[in-house]
Amino acid sequence: MGTSGSGQSPIAPADSVARPAPDAGPLERLRELLLAPEVRALVEVRGRLADLEASQQALARRLPGALEALQGEAETRRMAAALSAPVAQALGTAVRTRRQLLVDALFPVIGPLIRKSIAEALRNLVADLNAAIESSFTLRGLKWRIEAWRAGVPYAEVVLKHRLAYRIDHVFLIERASGRVLWHAAAPELAALDADAIAGMLTALGDFVQDSVGAGEGGGNLESATVGEHLVWIASGPAANLACFMRGAPPERLRSRLQERLEEVHARCADGWPEQGRPLPEWDGLLQPSALLSAGDAAAPATPPARLWPWILLLGLTACGLVAWLLGNHVWDTRIQALRARLAAQPGMIVGAIDSRPWRSLTVHGLIDPDAPPLDAGVVAAGLGGVVPTLALDGYVSTDDAVVARRAARLLAPPATVTLGVQQGVLRLEGSAPGAWLAAARERAGWIAGVARVDLAVQPQADPAAAALLELRGLARELEDIEVPFTEGDAPGPGADAQLAAIVERARRARVLAGQAGVDLVLESVGSNDETGGVEINRRVRAQRAQWLATALAARGIDGVRSTDVGSGRHRSAWLRLAIGDVP
C-alpha cells in the first residue's frame, strides 16, 4: 500500500482530498472518501487562522496611523470613552503584577510631586513659626496669650487658629482667552474697583509668567500670588479661570474647592458659554465668597464682634489693684504714726525721721539714753505685717525722771532697805542702810546727771558683828555664874543636870555669835574646890571636875572644850569659861 508522497502535507487541499490520487490504493481511497468532510473543515479552519494572523499584522501596522488620525474632538472623546475601561483594568493588572515597572516609569513624576508637597508643608510650618515668634512680643501676641489663658488651650493653638483665619475679598470668573470678566463678586464692605482692568491685568500676568518661566502653552499656569497678607489663588480651566483674592491664611482645601467650582461652571456651560454680560444665575450660588466658605472653615469675620467683658474685667482688676494699693498705703501710714507715738512715749528716747517702704522695710532714726528702759520689740513691730524695723539710734543724756531714777539706781546700787525715786529732778532716798553705803551715797548722789537736788532720808543701820560680840561677852559673864555642883571628888551633886543644860545652851549660842562677830572663841572647862584638903589633892580634884564637864559637853555636841585646873577655890563645882579673841 503506497502513500501520497513524502513532500505532501498530511492535510491536503480540499480539491485534492475530494479526488483520490489515481495511484492510491483502495484502502487509501476508502479513507479519503470517508474522512473527506472533516479534512475540508480542517483546511478551512487553517485558512481562517492564516487570515486572522495576517489581519492582526495589518492592524498593528495601521493602528498608530489610525490613532493619529483621530484629531476631531468627538472622535477623541469616543476613543477615550472606549478605552477608559480596558485601560483602567490594564493599569490595575499592571499595578498588581508589574509594580516595579510602573514605579520606574512614574519616578520622574513622583519625585517632583513629593518634593513640592514637602517644600510647601515646610514653608507653611516656617511661616507659622515665624508668625508665632513675631506675635509673641506684640500687643496682638499678648491678646492671644490672654485668650489662650482664658480658654485653657496652648498658646500655639490660638496662634494657629488666628493665622488660619482668612477672608475672601473678591472672586473673578475670567474668560481665559481674552481676560474679560465673566462674573465678579466682592465682599460687601469693599470699595468698588475696576474689575475688568484687574481681570485683564491678572490674565496678562498669567500669560507673562507662563511665557517667562513656564514651558509655553500648557506648560503651567499662574496659580497663586502673595503680597503680605493679601493672596490670590487662581484655578485654571480650559475656557475660564477662577481668581480668588483673599486675606489671611486660607486652608489648602479651599484651593480644591475653587477647582471643583470651576469644573462645575465648565460642566454647566458644556453646551456653550452665556453671552458676555449675562452670567448664569447659578454662578452666584457656586462662586459667591459666602458659598466658597463652607461651615467648617474658620473664616475671619470682617469685623470681629467687640467683646467688652475682657476690658471691663481688666479695668475692674486695675481699679481693685489701685484701691488695694491706696488702702494698703493708708493703713501703713496710720500704723507708722501709731509707732511714732509709741516710741515717743518711751522715756529716754527722741524719735526723728522714719523711712519706710510700705509693707517692705522700715528704719527709725532718733536718740536714746543708755539708761532708758529697753524697747519691747513686739511693741515696736506691732501691726507692721512682718516688717522688722531697723533702729538707727544715737546716744544722748536724758533728764526724764524715770531715766534719771534708773541712772541713780545704777550708780548708787542702793541696798534693798533703801527706796529711790526721782521727781522733777529731786532724788529722794528713804529707808535704812549701812553706814558705809550711806556715806558713799551722800558723797555721789549730787553728781548724778539729771539730779538737781538730793533728799536723803536714810537711817544708818547697827553693826551686826559688834552686836554679836556684845552678846557674846554677856554670855561669857553669865557662864561664869553657872556652876555644876559636886559632892566629893568628881561626883556631881544635886541640880548638876540643870546647870549642865544651861551651859550647853549658852555654849552653842556663843559659837554662833563668835562667827557673826568674826572673833576666835575658845571654850575652857574650869574645875573648883572648897578650902579644905591639901594643895595637891585639891588640884587633882579640880582637874577631875574640869574633865568631867568637858566630857559631859562633848557628849552633848559641844566639842573642843579645853579643861583646866586653875579654877579658884570657891565651891565644889565646875564651870565653862569663854576665851574671846581680839576683834579683827
Next chain:
Amino acid sequence: MSGATHKLCLLGDFGVGKTSLVARFVHSTFSDKYLTTVGVKVDSKQVALPGRAAVKLVIWDIAGRNALDALGRNYLRGAAALLLVADGTREDSLASALDLLMQSRSVVPGAIVTLAVNKFDLLDEWEVVPPVLVELRRSLPVFETSARTGEGVEAAFADLAGRLAS
C-alpha cells in the same frame, strides 16, 4: 445703561504714543511700569454711545514693538478690536503698524481695526503724507490724533466702541 465689554488691544511701534493716548482716554488703575516689566497694561473705559447701550472697553496697552512675539500673541487673544497707532512724524512707524496688523490676523482674525496716526500737534513735521492716508482710509478707519492736545482721541475710541456695539 451698561452694555457688553470688549477687549481692545493697542498695537504700534516704540514711541508712537500708545500709552499717552490711553492716558488721555482713561484714568489708569495700574502703573506704567507694567509696560516695561510685564509688557502690557490694562485699563477699562465705559464709552457712552448716543441712543445705544454704553460699551465698556478693556484696553490692553501692549508695549511698543515692531513684531509680535509669543507673549504679544497671548496678549492679543480674545481681542474684539485693534487700535493701530502710528507716529505721523515717522513713516516707518506706519509700516510697522500695518505689519503688526498682518501678524495679528492669525490670532484675532475677526477683530475690527482702527488706525490712529498720532502726534497731530506736530503736523509740520509729519512724514506721512495725505495721499497715503487717503489710500489707507479705503481699507480701514483712520484718525489723526494728538495725545498732547486730545484731538481725535475720543473720536477714535468712540468709533471703535460704536462699531463693536453694532
